[in-house]
């Protein structure tokens with residue numbers, strides 16, 4: 001069985017898609033050992049609690065230095081012992097020790113078709129603002145492995161989504177989530193779990 005830890009920062013709709021995916025059998029052979037947020041106010045923590053999943057907040061703001069935060073984050077991760085770490089809207093750059101220790105065992109969901117609208121500064125609503133500003137007619141989402149770079153790791157799955165006349169960043173974000181993110185994140189985890 002694949003043991004997963006999900007890292008979150010905000011609303012947690014992708015976490016919810018993973019929880020529901022396991023319940024519905026879309027994701028097989030998988031359990032969530034814990035959810036880690038950097039943000040104590042993240043609604044994702046409530047979703048974890050409601051699903052009976054142990055949840056933890058490890059925030060850089062609670063540590064004197066980045067090194068101390070990194071150490072504590074890695075310690076908590078090792079305690080939970082994941083086979084796979086899922087970044088589901090996690091907005092903190094991972095410590096290098098973490099990407100090294102969990103090489104090829106961390107995946108991320110990004111709300112565009114990589115290599116478009118990705119890398120430093122492209123997260124959340126900003127991605128959709130940039131897509132609309134550029135006037136693309138197709139966007140989408142990507143699940144990829146995480147390496148030392150930002151959004152540079154091997155691509156696992158992608159799904160395209162149409163941009164529609166009059167879209168606002170919020171409307172487009174919601175469509176990309178519904179039609180792409182909540183579909184390919186569970187499917188990617190299932191695909192990895194089938195190899196366990």
Ligand code: GAR
Pocket residue numbers: 008009010011012013014015044088089090109110111122123124127177181
């Ligand atoms: C999602 O759209 C996710 O793809 C994006 O943040 C949102 C989190 O929503 N992630 C990134 O932009 C990472 N670069 P959620 O908390 O409701 O899952």
